[in-house]
Amino acid sequence: MAKGSIVAGCLAPHPPHLVYADNPEQNEPVSEGGWEQLRWGYERLRESLKDVDYDVIVVLSPHWQTYVGTHFIGVEKCSSKSVDPVFPNLFRFNYDLTIDVELARAIHDQAKSEGMSVKMMENPDFRVDYGTIVSCHMVRPEWDKPIVSISSNRSLSYYSVEVMQEMMMELGRSTAKAIEESGKKCVLLASNSLSHRHFVTETNPPEDMSKEHITSHAMHLGDMRMIDLMRSGKSQQIINEMPEFCDQAIAESDGGALTWLLSAMGVPSQPATLHGYGTIIGTGNAIMEWPCHTWGEQ
Amino acid sequence: MSGEIIKSLIVPPHPHPVLCPEKNEGWQKIRDAYDEARRQIEESDADLIIIYSTLWPSVIGHQIQADPNPEWVMVDADFHDLGSIHYSLKIDTDFAHAWNKANISRGLESRTVAYDGFPVDVGSVVALELLNPNNRIPAVICSTNVYSNRAETTVLAKSCLDVIKAQGKKAVAVSVMSLSNRMFTEPIEPHEDRIHSLKDDEWNQKILEFLSEGRLEDIGQLSRTIHDQIRVKKVVAFKPMWWLSAMNENRNDLTGKVLAYEAIHGAGAAVVVLDPQSNGTGDKEYDEDDVDFYGGDRNVLDSSEDEIESTPLNSGPALYDPVEGKTAVNTDKAPKPVGAYPHARKEGDLIYLSGVGPRQPGDNSIPGGPIKDKAGNPLNYDIKAQTRAVVDNIARILEEAGSSLDNVIDVTSFLVDMDRDFSGYNEVWAETLGKVGPTRTTLAIRALPTPIAVEMKVIVKV
Numbered sequence: 001m002a003k004g005s006i007v008a009g010c011l012a013p014h015p016p017h018l019v020y021a022d023n024p025e026q027n028e029p030v031s032e033g034g035w036e037q038l039r040w041g042y043e044r045l046r047e048s049l050k051d052v053d054y055d056v057i058v059v060l061s062p063h064w065q066t067y068v069g070t071h072f073i074g075v076e077k078c079s080s081k082s083v084d085p086v087f088p089n090l091f092r093f094n095y096d097l098t099i100d101v102e103l104a105r106a107i108h109d110q111a112k113s114e115g116m117s118v119k120m121m122e123n124p125d126f127r128v129d130y131g132t133i134v135s136c137h138m139v140r141p142e143w144d145k146p147i148v149s150i151s152s153n154r155s156l157s158y159y160s161v162e163v164m165q166e167m168m169m170e171l172g173r174s175t176a177k178a179i180e181e182s183g184k185k186c187v188l189l190a191s192n193s194l195s196h197r198h199f200v201t202e203t204n205p206p207e208d209m210s211k212e213h214i215t216s217h218a219m220h221l222g223d224m225r226m227i228d229l230m231r232s233g234k235s236q237q238i239i240n241e242m243p244e245f246c247d248q249a250i251a252e253s254d255g256g257a258l259t260w261l262l263s264a265m266g267v268p269s270q271p272a273t274l275h276g277y278g279t280i281i282g283t284g285n286a287i288m289e290w291p292c293h294t295w296g297e298q
Numbered sequence: 299m300s301g302e303i304i305k306s307l308i309v310p311p312h313p314h315p316v317l318c319p320e321k322n323e324g325w326q327k328i329r330d331a332y333d334e335a336r337r338q339i340e341e342s343d344a345d346l347i348i349i350y351s352t353l354w355p356s357v358i359g360h361q362i363q364a365d366p367n368p369e370w371v372m373v374d375a376d377f378h379d380l381g382s383i384h385y386s387l388k389i390d391t392d393f394a395h396a397w398n399k400a401n402i403s404r405g406l407e408s409r410t411v412a413y414d415g416f417p418v419d420v421g422s423v424v425a426l427e428l429l430n431p432n433n434r435i436p437a438v439i440c441s442t443n444v445y446s447n448r449a450e451t452t453v454l455a456k457s458c459l460d461v462i463k464a465q466g467k468k469a470v471a472v473s474v475m476s477l478s479n480r481m482f483t484e485p486i487e488p489h490e491d492r493i494h495s496l497k498d499d500e501w502n503q504k505i506l507e508f509l510s511e512g513r514l515e516d517i518g519q520l521s522r523t524i525h526d527q528i529r530v531k532k533v534v535a536f537k538p539m540w541w542l543s544a545m546n547e548n549r550n551d552l553t554g555k556v557l558a559y560e561a562i563h564g565a566g567a568a569v570v571v572l573d574p575q576s577n578g579t580g581d582k583e584y585d586e587d588d589v590d591f592y593g594g595d596r597n598v599l600d601s602s603e604d605e606i607e608s609t610p611l612n613s614g615p616a617l618y619d620p621v622e623g624k625t626a627v628n629t630d631k632a633p634k635p636v637g638a639y640p641h642a643r644k645e646g647d648l649i650y651l652s653g654v655g656p657r658q659p660g661d662n663s664i665p666g667g668p669i670k671d672k673a674g675n676p677l678n679y680d681i682k683a684q685t686r687a688v689v690d691n692i693a694r695i696l697e698e699a700g701s702s703l704d705n706v707i708d709v710t711s712f713l714v715d716m717d718r719d720f721s722g723y724n725e726v727w728a729e730t731l732g733k734v735g736p737t738r739t740t741l742a743i744r745a746l747p748t749p750i751a752v753e754m755k756v757i758v759k760v
């Protein structure tokens with residue numbers, strides 16, 4: 001069997017506003033659009049992945065929050081309605097998706113053998129979180145690839161950004177190793193925003209773009225710093241600055257997804273492509289792609 | 299109608315007492331305590347259960363469940379292997395909408411949610427499953443705002459009380475929360491469960507000692523310290539005690555009973571019942587501004603055009619600088635007149651005040667909220683807060699005149715809604731000017747020039 005590989009890694013933010021604005025048939029609310037800068041960004045990402053051959057999408061979302069280790073969905077067919085408890089007016093999405101349980105279990109087993117606290121989620125009534133669904137939908141609206149859904153272990157809450165990162169680095173290495181052994185080609189999605197301070201009021205309609213902007217200049221600077229580092233291939237620097245960034249920008253990367261992604265790709269020194277940046281209800285969001293399939297054997 | 303809180307509860311959010319109490323002695327004790335709390339509710343004349351859940355975070359203000367029958371299957375994010383809980387709840391939607399409206403009239407950002415498939419949080423599901431099986435009485439569920447501070451949380455409770463009183467409800471207030479919330483980060487066997495650390499246990503014991511003495515407001519005041527000491531920084535802070543204390547008018551002399559205190563996967567789980575009967579001890583000392591109307595950081599989205607719109611006068615006539623004159627008494631510390639007149643005049647040894655309302659100097663806001671919006675639609679308002687603000691304004695004018703409330707000799711009060719407001723106004727009167735003892739006449743009138751419900755005309759000795 002040929003070795004499996006990560007063919008692309010993406011920062012794929014998940015505010016439900018993006019799906020809401022896209023008006024797919026699966027989502028109940030209807031909008032007049034909005035957040036086009038980001039939706040065009042996702043369009044460019046989809047275009048870029050169009051001719052890339054891959055089998056599975058592996059996604060880590062901060063909206064499946066687990067406090068007892070990292071969990072993996074272990075149910076093959078998941079179909080239900082995902083309603084965002086924070087923005088239920090925007091996101092009520094009827095999903096019907098397939099989990100690559102084999103790969104999920106392989107990553108689980110590998111992480112376990114490295115001493116991590118992990119658990120398979122095998123309850124058929126479980127509802128897939130909206131972060132996972134939004135990121136996957138925006139990357140692959142056809143829903144024709146199985147996914148692996150990984151929870152966000154809130155180790156940050158218990159320890160520190162440093163410890164969280166150590167654990168996510170390990171999870172990233174385990175993910176890469178399990179993928180390699182699986183023989184599968186995978187696209188990895190870190191499902192998170194960058195700066196994460198929200199407005200506490202909503203415009204009417206929510207897609208009124210005349211009110212959309214970053215909540216503060218400091219948040220903007222934090223986002224731009226991170227984007228610069230990603231675009232110039234300074235992954236290690238991102239990891240080094242993560243504690244400060246999480247603190248100052250209340251960044252959603254505190255959930256570990258970005259660190260996990262960088263680690264799985266081997267903390268690359270290759271630059272990432274920026275497909276789009278925009279704010280959503282004040283939070284900063286970048287769509288980035290590391291085109292690993294072009295890097296050759298390392 | 300006289301609505302009131304007839305019982306307050308603190309209960310833990312985890313699914314273990316519902317799904318597998320038999321697996322651990324402590325979980326069974328929590329389940330038994332839940333059952334005992336349920337019996338107490340059943341024996342009371344409660345007709346509403348109000349849940350403030352720390353497991354339902356919100357960003358856009360507070361959200362209140364208003365689906366008459368939320369129904370789905372709940373699976374815990376961590377403890378999915380314990381099983382699923384099918385829920386089908388009965389919500390008091392009238393109350394939900396009225397609470398939402400009351401929140402808005404007290405300056406809060408607030409909305410109701412009523413969507414098929416809305417994921418009711420595990421804490422609310424567990425609490426209602428055990429306290430209110432078969433939906434014996436209707437419930438209402440409110441989120442915890444991740445950004446809300448103490449003032450906002452306090453005002454949220456006050457607007458809830460407005461509605462309880464207006465609708466004559468006998469309500470049970472429930473905070474669904476852990477005490478210490480540090481869980482084991484590894485799976486454990488049921489028999490291995492214990493409070494995660496000695497420090498957590500000691501703080502939990504301290505909290506429960508206060509609560510068993512009915513000192514709820516003291517716990518509210520300690521919330522930030524407790525949060526720093528034994529709370530993992532999850533999305534919401536140790537806020538529910540602010541809410542619960544304000545729901546009990548910040549009292550410190552409730553009758554408290556701890557029905558159980560055990561560990562659930564390391565976290566501190568307690569079932570505590572607080573009854574409103576005074577235990578005869580402990581008076582309160584409120585340590586921060588007792589806010590009635592939320593005027594905090596709400597305008598992140600505003601452009602300058604909105605700022606003009608949201609200037610808090612809540613509409614009304616133009617404002618004047620008070621008229622100067624030899625015997626006139628005017629002050630920046632009282633609201634600006636709505637016509638060409640001074641705040642007061644000193645004639646001989648008497649001071650005559652122009653009619654004084656509750657508007658605030660400076661921002662012209664109305665404590666307790668305006669009585670109607672700009673379109674003239676009636677709003678829910680707090681007559682007590684308005685009356686208190688009137689008395690405070692009088693005191694400030696008198697201070698400028700070199701006198702004080704103690705010297706007030708005659709008052710004529712004007713109410714725009716005698717039926718609704720007389721008793722609240724009378725209560726505040728008794729606590730304030732009533733103690734001084736001026737003569738008083740109270741009149742019902744059709745309207746006042748600004749959207750206020752009460753005004754007083756006062757004569758005072760120098």
Ligand SMILES: [Fe+2]
Binds near residue numbers: 014015062063193252
């Ligand atoms: Fe998010």
